[in-house]
Amino acid sequence: MENDVKVAEKVEEADRLLPPPQSLPSNSDEEESESESEAAFESRDKIVIVDFESAGDPAAAPPFSWRKLWLFTGPGFLMSIAFLDPGNLEGDLQAGAIAGYSLLWLLMWATAMGLLIQMLSARVGVATGRHLAELCRDEYPAWARYVLWSMAELALIGADIQEVIGSAIAIQILSRGVLPLWAAVVITASDCFLFLFLENYGVRKLEAVFAVLIATMGLSFAWMFGETKPSGKEIMIGILLPRLSSKTIRQAVGVVECVIMPHNVFLHSALVQSRQIDPKRKSRVQEALNYYLIESSLALFISFMINLFVTTVFAKGFYGTEKANNIGLVNAGQYLQEKFGGGLLPILYIWGIGLLAAGQSSTITGTYAGQFIMGGFLNLRLKKWMRAVITRSCAIVPTMIVAIVFNTSEASLDVLNEWLNVLQSVQIPFALLPLLTLVSKEEVMGDFKIGPILQLPQVCVLNGIEKHDRIAWTVAALVMIINGYLLLDFFVSEVNGFMFGVTVCVWTTAYVAFIVYLISHSNFIPSPWSSSSSIELPKRVTVSNS
Numbered sequence: 342m343e344n345d346v347k348v349a350e351k352v353e354e355a356d357r358l359l360p361p362p363q364s365l366p367s368n369s370d371e372e373e374s375e376s377e378s379e380a381a382f383e384s385r386d387k388i389v390i391v392d393f394e395s396a397g398d399p400a401a402a403p404p405f406s407w408r409k410l411w412l413f414t415g416p417g418f419l420m421s422i423a424f425l426d427p428g429n430l431e432g433d434l435q436a437g438a439i440a441g442y443s444l445l446w447l448l449m450w451a452t453a454m455g456l457l458i459q460m461l462s463a464r465v466g467v468a469t470g471r472h473l474a475e476l477c478r479d480e481y482p483a484w485a486r487y488v489l490w491s492m493a494e495l496a497l498i499g500a501d502i503q504e505v506i507g508s509a510i511a512i513q514i515l516s517r518g519v520l521p522l523w524a525a526v527v528i529t530a531s532d533c534f535l536f537l538f539l540e541n542y543g544v545r546k547l548e549a550v551f552a553v554l555i556a557t558m559g560l561s562f563a564w565m566f567g568e569t570k571p572s573g574k575e576i577m578i579g580i581l582l583p584r585l586s587s588k589t590i591r592q593a594v595g596v597v598e599c600v601i602m603p604h605n606v607f608l609h610s611a612l613v614q615s616r617q618i619d620p621k622r623k624s625r626v627q628e629a630l631n632y633y634l635i636e637s638s639l640a641l642f643i644s645f646m647i648n649l650f651v652t653t654v655f656a657k658g659f660y661g662t663e664k665a666n667n668i669g670l671v672n673a674g675q676y677l678q679e680k681f682g683g684g685l686l687p688i689l690y691i692w693g694i695g696l697l698a699a700g701q702s703s704t705i706t707g708t709y710a711g712q713f714i715m716g717g718f719l720n721l722r723l724k725k726w727m728r729a730v731i732t733r734s735c736a737i738v739p740t741m742i743v744a745i746v747f748n749t750s751e752a753s754l755d756v757l758n759e760w761l762n763v764l765q766s767v768q769i770p771f772a773l774l775p776l777l778t779l780v781s782k783e784e785v786m787g788d789f790k791i792g793p794i795l796q797l798p799q800v801c802v803l804n805g806i807e808k809h810d811r812i813a814w815t816v817a818a819l820v821m822i823i824n825g826y827l828l829l830d831f832f833v834s835e836v837n838g839f840m841f842g843v844t845v846c847v848w849t850t851a852y853v854a855f856i857v858y859l860i861s862h863s864n865f866i867p868s869p870w871s872s873s874s875s876i877e878l879p880k881r882v883t884v885s886n887s
Contacts, residue, residue: 416612417637426703427507437655442579466610474717490718496768508700514693561695
């Protein structure tokens with residue numbers, strides 16, 4: 342008895358002296374923490390989607406709700422800004438001045454193609470809970486993903502230079518030429534800090550600012566449309582009757598080329614994650630895709646109307662004139678002023694206001710896209726302000742150099758713009774092919790994959806609309822063929838000299854070889870090369886029907 346008491350006292354003393362055992366974090370906790378750190382948006386920043394009406398069948402998507410559509414509205418409008426950046430506006434005004442109203446049908450169908458590509462991007466983001474750059478990091482071997490990251494950054498820098506210079510031109514117009522181009526570039530670059538300031542107040546506040554900028558563009562260019570009064574009959578003929586001649590084929594290629602912006606494909610897959618959606622619940626994923634289709638369609642319809650306003654204004658003013666072949670972003674405002682004069686408000690300043698809204702909105706979304714691209718491919722763990730400063734610095738330094746070097750004449754800026762268009766064109770396959778590869782893989786997408794191209798004509802549901810699985814690949818092939826023509830036409834006219842020609846040939850060979858690798862990796866063409874080098878992704882958990 343006495344021994345038992347002593348043993349009990351020793352056990353009690355040992356419990357008192359030894360620290361209590363600490364539970365080790367479980368694998369699920371570690372995975373949840375890692376997933377949170379990789380998420381495009383932190384949980385506290387996401388918008389909670391409230392069920393205003395309960396569905397009778399838990400396996401089906403809840404019934405349509407206007408209030409819920411309002412909660413989902415936002416990402417599509419941020420995405421649509423890439424269709425309205427200064428580079429696109431320059432393509433619009435040149436198409437109108439050179440081709441008149443004849444390419445409006447192509448503008449409409451190119452916008453529809455852009456909607457299909459962007460909805461595939463949204464599909465990836467919603468169904469997986471991760472954005473495209475993160476998925477590419479896991480899908481491709483290290484050498485390939487670093488090449489993809491480099492190409493995405495180059496495309497982003499090229500787009501950013503056009504956007505910043507477009508804003509700077511607008512600031513020059515509105516300041517009546519007092520500010521030099523380089524000073525206007527510095528002012529435009531400061532939008533990085535505006536972005537950081539707005540982001541601290543939540544996603545909805547940021548989306549509201551972009552809504553104001555899009556409305557500013559719409560009102561400005563609609564005002565110009567009303568002042569110049571283009572022919573309604575010619576507009577309807579241009580939309581409904583496809584026409585294309587050898588004289589306008591380069592403008593036609595430019596219209597299609599402006600639709601697919603490589604950084605925008607990466608961006609949209611991240612933006613859709615700003616809403617709190619459980620990717621494991623099939624009905625919720627399908628509901629989100631349905632609402633995103635509606636709001637993205639509305640956003641791109643508005644962007645189509647704005648592009649139509651710009652195209653038809655310049656068609657009315659300059660089609661068939663001597664100035665048509667010389668017009669560009671730099672001199673467009675002055676040409677408008679000389680042609681149409683003032684009115685209540687001089688058209689030069691209306692153009693400047695719309696151009697400034699386009700440039701500012703697109704540079705901020707470029708900063709946004711840069712964060713996701715760099716963080717996703719390189720798996721960076723940086724604070725928001727540091728990521729924004731780094732991505733903005735990557736673009737603003739070359740932009741400042743460009744502003745100083747090319748601020749000598751309008752012709753030099755036009756030449757620069759052509760080269761920047763080529764730079765972005767060559768990057769398009771490096772966004773489209775990974776997107777189509779991932780959205781076709783069951784291991785990644787689960788029940789929301791689209792069928793492989795070489796299967797029989799299987800019909801899949803894409804956001805509530807039945808589409809053949811071959812449409813996405815057909816559109817991608819069409820876009821790449823069109824851009825291939827643009828590149829060939831450009832290099833034939835611009836490449837001079839033996840050494841320059843050899844350099845272009847070497848880079849072209851490497852470029853084509855990498856595209857072939859990406860296609861083979863996607864199983865578009867069965868190849869032992871792709872099977873030996875691909876990284877096996879873990880099987881995606883099958884989504885529940887609830």
